[in-house]
Amino acid sequence: MRILIDGMGGDNSPEAIVKGVVNAAADLDSNITLSILGPEETIRKLLKKDKYKNKGKGAVIEVINCTEVISCDESPAMAVKRKKNSTIVVGMDLLREKKADAFISAGSTGALLAGGLLHLGRIHGIKRPGIAAWIPRIGKEGTTLLLDCGASVETKPEYLLQYGIMGSLFVKGVKGIERPSVKLLNIGAEDAKGDELHKTANQLLRESNINFCGNIEGRDVVFGDCDVVVTDGFSGNIFIKGTEGMALAIMKQFKKKLSEGTIAKAGAMLAYNKIKEIKNEFDYSYVGGAPILGLKAPVLKIHGNSESVDIYYAIMKSIPYVENDITGMIAEAVARNKEL
Amino acid sequence: MRILIDGMGGDNSPEAIVKGVVNAAADLDSNITLSILGPEETIRKLLKKDKYKNKGKGAVIEVINCTEVISCDESPAMAVKRKKNSTIVVGMDLLREKKADAFISAGSTGALLAGGLLHLGRIHGIKRPGIAAWIPRIGKEGTTLLLDCGASVETKPEYLLQYGIMGSLFVKGVKGIERPSVKLLNIGAEDAKGDELHKTANQLLRESNINFCGNIEGRDVVFGDCDVVVTDGFSGNIFIKGTEGMALAIMKQFKKKLSEGTIAKAGAMLAYNKIKEIKNEFDYSYVGGAPILGLKAPVLKIHGNSESVDIYYAIMKSIPYVENDITGMIAEAVARNKEL
Numbered sequence: 001m002r003i004l005i006d007g008m009g010g011d012n013s014p015e016a017i018v019k020g021v022v023n024a025a026a027d028l029d030s031n032i033t034l035s036i037l038g039p040e041e042t043i044r045k046l047l048k049k050d051k052y053k054n055k056g057k058g059a060v061i062e063v064i065n066c067t068e069v070i071s072c073d074e075s076p077a078m079a080v081k082r083k084k085n086s087t088i089v090v091g092m093d094l095l096r097e098k099k100a101d102a103f104i105s106a107g108s109t110g111a112l113l114a115g116g117l118l119h120l121g122r123i124h125g126i127k128r129p130g131i132a133a134w135i136p137r138i139g140k141e142g143t144t145l146l147l148d149c150g151a152s153v154e155t156k157p158e159y160l161l162q163y164g165i166m167g168s169l170f171v172k173g174v175k176g177i178e179r180p181s182v183k184l185l186n187i188g189a190e191d192a193k194g195d196e197l198h199k200t201a202n203q204l205l206r207e208s209n210i211n212f213c214g215n216i217e218g219r220d221v222v223f224g225d226c227d228v229v230v231t232d233g234f235s236g237n238i239f240i241k242g243t244e245g246m247a248l249a250i251m252k253q254f255k256k257k258l259s260e261g262t263i264a265k266a267g268a269m270l271a272y273n274k275i276k277e278i279k280n281e282f283d284y285s286y287v288g289g290a291p292i293l294g295l296k297a298p299v300l301k302i303h304g305n306s307e308s309v310d311i312y313y314a315i316m317k318s319i320p321y322v323e324n325d326i327t328g329m330i331a332e333a334v335a336r337n338k339e340l
Numbered sequence: 341m342r343i344l345i346d347g348m349g350g351d352n353s354p355e356a357i358v359k360g361v362v363n364a365a366a367d368l369d370s371n372i373t374l375s376i377l378g379p380e381e382t383i384r385k386l387l388k389k390d391k392y393k394n395k396g397k398g399a400v401i402e403v404i405n406c407t408e409v410i411s412c413d414e415s416p417a418m419a420v421k422r423k424k425n426s427t428i429v430v431g432m433d434l435l436r437e438k439k440a441d442a443f444i445s446a447g448s449t450g451a452l453l454a455g456g457l458l459h460l461g462r463i464h465g466i467k468r469p470g471i472a473a474w475i476p477r478i479g480k481e482g483t484t485l486l487l488d489c490g491a492s493v494e495t496k497p498e499y500l501l502q503y504g505i506m507g508s509l510f511v512k513g514v515k516g517i518e519r520p521s522v523k524l525l526n527i528g529a530e531d532a533k534g535d536e537l538h539k540t541a542n543q544l545l546r547e548s549n550i551n552f553c554g555n556i557e558g559r560d561v562v563f564g565d566c567d568v569v570v571t572d573g574f575s576g577n578i579f580i581k582g583t584e585g586m587a588l589a590i591m592k593q594f595k596k597k598l599s600e601g602t603i604a605k606a607g608a609m610l611a612y613n614k615i616k617e618i619k620n621e622f623d624y625s626y627v628g629g630a631p632i633l634g635l636k637a638p639v640l641k642i643h644g645n646s647e648s649v650d651i652y653y654a655i656m657k658s659i660p661y662v663e664n665d666i667t668g669m670i671a672e673a674v675a676r677n678k679e680l
Contacts, residue, residue, distance in 0.1 A: 138589035139596065150527055153535045187490055187577040195493045195574055218581030222589045234535055235575040237527040239582045241558030246583040246622075249478035249562045250590050253621065256479065257614040267610025274597040274604040281593065282586075 001031065002100045003318055005311065006087045007038025008069040009107025010304045014038055017106070018046040020311025021061060025052065027316075028059035034315065035100065037087040040065040066090050069107075072304070076110035080118055088112060092119035095297040102298040102318040104289060106306045113151055116295045123327065125334035128152045129294030130163045130233070131301060132170065133240055136282045137224030144224050145171050146185075147293060148233040149240050155232035160184070160201035161208060165337075166293040166330050167228035168210045173326035174317070180227035183216035185235065191215065197232065205230070222282075247282045288313035291321065293330065298322055341371065342440045343658055345651065346427045347378030348409040349447025350644045354378055357446070358386040360651025361401060365392065367656075368399035374655065375440065377427040380405040406430050409447075412644070416450035420458055428452060432459035435637040442638035442658040444629060446646045453491055456635045463667065465674035468492045469634030470503045470573070471641060472510065473580055476622045477564030484564050485511050486525075487633060488573040489580050495572035500524070500541035501548060505677075506633040506670050507568035508550045513666035514657070520567035523556035525575065531555065537572065545570070562622075587622045628653035631661065633670065638662055 005021055007014045014036075021034050028034075036043050043063045052061055068086035070079040080089055088107055092115045094100040105112055109131065122129060130148035137143060147163050148155070164182050171180040184202055186194045191202050193215060205212040213226055218239060221229055231239065254275065258268035268275065288310070289300035298321045302314045345361055347354045354376075361374050368374075376383050383403045392401055408426035410419040420429055428447055432455045434440040445452055453469065462469060470488035477483060487503050488495070504522050511520040524542055526534045531542050533555060545552040553566055558579060561569055571579065594615065598608035608615065628650070629640035638661045642654045 138586075139593050153527070185578060187493070187574060198574075218578045219585035219588075221582065222585050231578075234527060234538075235578040238525060238558045238571075238575040238579050242561065242579045243582045243586040245559035245562050246478075246586040247590065248559075250587065250618070250622065253479050253618050257618050258611055260614060264611045264614040267607040267612070267614075270607025271598055271604045271611065272607070274600060274607075278590070278593050278597055282590065 001319070001322055002033045002035060003315060003322075004035050004037055004064070004091045004094060004100045004103040005315070006091060006103070006105035006107050007036040007043050008066070008087045009105045010302070010306050012305065012307060013106065014043060014046060016306065016308045017311055018043060019050055020308035021315070022047065022050040022052045023308060024312045024315040025059040025061050030057055030060060032059040032319070033062060034059050035062045035064050037064045037066045037091055039067060064090065064094075070111040072108040074108075074111070076108060076114035077118070079111055080115040088115040089119055092116060095299070096120050101322045102300065104300045104302060104311070104314045104318060106302045106304055106310075109150065109301055112292065112299065112301055116292055116299055120299070121296050122294055123296055123331045123334060126162060126166075126294040126330070127156070128159045128162070129292050130159070130166060131290050131292050132167060133290040134288065135221060135224075135229070135240070135243075138222050138282055140224045142224065144221065144227060144229055146221070146229040146231060146236060146240065148231060148236050149290065150233045150237035151292065152233035155197060155234070157197060157200035157204055160197070160230050160232065161204040162294070164205050164208065164210055164212065164228065164230045165333055167230060169329045169333060170291065170293060170326055171227045173324040173329060174320045175227075177227055179211040181211050181213045182228040182230060183213050183226045185218065185221070185229050185231035185239065186215035187217065189215050189217060201230070251279060288317035295327075297327055341659070341662055342373040342375060343655060343662075344375050344377055344404070344431045344434060344440045344443040345655070346431060346443070346445035346447050347376040347383050348406070348427045349445045350642070350646050352645065352647060353446065354383060354386060356646065356648045357651055358383060359390055360648035361655070362387065362390040362392045363648060364652045364655040365399040365401050370397055370400060372399040372659070373402060374399050375402045375404050377404045377406045377431055379407060404430065410451040412448040414448075414451070416448060416454035417458075419451055420455045428455040429459055432456060435639070436460050441662045442640065444640045444642060444651070444654045444658060446642045446644055446650075449490065449641055452632065452639065452641055456632055456639055460639070461636050462634055463636055463671045463674060466502060466506075466634040466670070467496070468499045468502070469632050470499070470506060471630050471632050472507060473630040474628065475561060475564075475569070475580070475583075478562050478622055480564045482564065484561065484567060484569055486561070486569040486571060486576060486580065488571065488576050489630065490573045490577035491632065492573035495537060495574070497537055497540035497544055500537070500570050500572065501544040502634070504545050504548065504550050504552065504568065504570045505673055507570060509669045509673060510631065510633055510666055511567045513664040513669060514660045515567075517567055519551040521551050521553045522568040522570060523553050523566045525558065525561070525569050525571035525579065526555035527557065529555050529557060541570070591619060628657035635667075637667055
């Protein structure tokens with residue numbers, strides 16, 4: 001298996017990326033190759049600094065020389081057309097030619113989507129790929145898959161149906177849950193709630209073969225009573241960024257307040273392990289990459305501010321994605337239901 | 341000034357409502373009358389229990405007998421047509437007849453909106469009222485007004501423009517900020533981001549006379565760098581419920597984890613004051629009611645699970661709403677700009 005990692009995307013590239021790859025390689029088998037895409041000389045220097053050596057055990061790391069990088073300020077469609085030697089274009093081309101099995105990038109979401117659509121392509125029958133994210137469950141085991149987080153800006157009811165099907169298959173594939181429960185993010189729990197888009201989507205999901213359990217309101221998502229939450233790209237994006245911002249703000253306040261004064265500091269030291277446990281529970285970085293579902297091969301988008309630990313977890317999460325051939329499962333499901 | 345309080349709305353009515361009114365009355369002047377709407381005998385018993393007595397100082401409390409209640413399960417439009425003696429219908433009628441100055445209710449949002457539209461009416465020129473909510477700012481002074489939270493399910497660009505104008509006037513009126521900064525909740529910070537609705541709304545807001553400062557992403561709202569956030573009712577509802585759910589989940593986890601084991605417990609005791617400070621910072625109940633802007637008189641919706649403290653703060657917040665005649669200011673602004 002060969003996993004491609006964009007060495008140049010995100011705020012902490014290439015240092016954090018290379019470090020994450022080296023850490024992951026140590027915990028993987030030698031039948032896995034991790035290919036870092038980026039300027040060869042720079043990447044090799046970092047590999048040396050991080051003391052990577054191919055010792056015959058652990059995953060093999062290789063470097064694929066890419067001289068161009070697509071920045072977040074560029075027009076995604078223009079950039080993927082022009083920059084043929086960028087990490088994103090080279091990565092998508094390698095996937096299309098079946099020379100690699102998955103691609104992980106902290107680069108611009110727009111460029112990843114444009115590159116995916118133009119250089120890799122959609123699964124036949126899929127109208128619009130969806131960006132899925134793992135939402136932490138507070139006070140409960142596991143995570144909830146939420147899609148779409150922003151790939152579909154103008155969403156149609158059929159997209160939401162396809163997100164339900166793809167999300168269901170993805171969770172089945174990576175978690176082994178036979179019939180994952182799916183809910184639709186809406187402004188009320190009753191079936192008749194919401195705008196026309198969500199009312200129609202609710203009906204389509206009810207009529208489908210997946211385990212659809214009705215609407216879910218924003219307040220209930222983090223309490224995690226279903227496996228998949230379907231949402232349009234606009235409100236999905238608002239939801240995920242809003243809850244992330246809130247979690248981040250609260251943790252920042254805890255850090256600040258608990259270092260004010262000797263007594264609070266002493267208290268924080270005593271409760272340190274428990275506070276750490278809570279922090280980890282809703283730390284999005286442990287969750288490991290957002291799959292862009294509906295493309296012809298596994299593509300995982302990680303946060304622009306990803307650290308080495310995020311790269312590590314994204315690599316680990318990409319393996320069952322490939323091993324269980326989720327892309328093939330989605331293609332098959334779509335082919336079976338011609339009306340999709 | 342006469343403020344009406346729905347004695348029967350919400351999960352903790354009428355007990356928590358009456359208690360909140362009694363507490364508020366003690367801190368107000370005798371030129372203010374607080375009228376509780378509900379079954380007279382029950383309300384009077386509770387007033388007695390809470391030891392309320394008209395002693396010539398503090399606000400005067402009176403009871404307006406209403407024999408019907410609209411529940412959350414009823415069709416709002418049907419219920420406000422049928423139940424003429426319900427707290428919501430009587431309240432809206434009193435406002436329309438100018439026999440009262442403001443109405444506070446923890447009842448069904450749908451019924452309040454339907455009652456407001458059918459029995460009180462919109463300000464001339466306002467296309468759709470908007471429910472505004474105060475968002476706590478984490479680590480910063482003050483709060484941010486976000487609207488609409490769910491009154492407009494199918495939103496048009498002109499509604500968003502009107503929300504910007506109404507929000508701006510409201511914040512000016514209650515906080516005395518001369519030119520409140522207004523941003524549009526969107527999936528990207530650049531003007532050209534988002535769907536057609538938000539792209540057009542961005543343009544309309546840019547061309548208006550308010551202090552529009554561009555788009556804001558979900559992640560940045562709680563960090564509070566503007567006074568008003570404009571959003572369509574669908575994503576606004578998802579945002580507010582999502583962030584509330586996250587804040588609630590984290591606080592629940594802190595409570596649980598910090599009572600596990602003697603050491604954590606001791607730590608939590610030492611850091612108690614600081615933890616309490618943080619809790620208060622993002623405790624939505626201290627924020628005090630969501631005004632439904634665009635109706636012909638001040639109407640404040642409070643949470644269904646409101647406690648007496650929420651009633652107390654909502655009453656306090658309703659006073660500058662009335663004193664500064666924000667409804668009049670909105671009506672005037674709309675009349676000035678005929679194109680609205």
